[in-house]
Amino acid sequence: MDFDADIPLEELGESVGALDFTAPISLKGRISNVVGMVSLSYSVSTEILLVCDRCLDEFTEDCSRSFEHILVREEKDLVGEDDVLCEDDSLDMTGLCVSDILMGLPTKILCSEDCLGLCPDCGGNLNRGECKCVKEND
Numbered sequence: 001m002d003f004d005a006d007i008p009l010e011e012l013g014e015s016v017g018a019l020d021f022t023a024p025i026s027l028k029g030r031i032s033n034v035v036g037m038v039s040l041s042y043s044v045s046t047e048i049l050l051v052c053d054r055c056l057d058e059f060t061e062d063c064s065r066s067f068e069h070i071l072v073r074e075e076k077d078l079v080g081e082d083d084v085l086c087e088d089d090s091l092d093m094t095g096l097c098v099s100d101i102l103m104g105l106p107t108k109i110l111c112s113e114d115c116l117g118l119c120p121d122c123g124g125n126l127n128r129g130e131c132k133c134v135k136e137n138d
C-alpha cells in the first residue's frame with residue numbers, strides 16, 4: 001500500500017514537541033506485508049527552525065530524510081529499536097515522523113560547520129563580525 005500525504009502546519013499541533021516546523025511536512029511512503037511482517041518505509045520533506053548550540057542563532061534547515069520501521073500489533077512483539085507499536089491498526093503518522101526527525105538530529109546543532117559562536121566576554125555573535133572587546137585587545 002502506497003501513501004502520499006501532506007501534513008499542514010496547523011495540524012502538527014502538540015505532537016511537534018521540541019521541533020519548530022516552518023513548512024508543511026510532505027510524506028511519501030509504503031506499507032508492505034512480507035511473510036506476516038509489516039514494514040513501513042517512508043520519506044519526509046519539510047523545513048525546521050533550529051537554534052545553533054554555539055551562537056544561539058535561529059536558522060532554518062531543509063529536512064529530507066527517509067526512515068524504515070517494522071510495525072507490530074502487540075507490545076511483546078517489539079524487538080528492534082525501530083519497531084513501532086501499531087495497536088488497533090492505527091498509526092499516528094504525524095507523531096512518528098516528528099519523533100523520527102527529532103531522533104535524526106545531531107546532538108550538537110550548528111548553524112554552520114565553522115560557526116564562530118559567541119564572544120565569552122560580551123556575548124556578541126562573532127559570525128556577524130568582531131565585537132568591541134576583540135578590537136580593544138589588539
Ligand SMILES: [Zn+2]
Binds near residue numbers: 053054056115117
Ligand atoms: Zn552558529
Ligand SMILES: [Zn+2]
Binds near residue numbers: 122124
Ligand atoms: Zn566581545
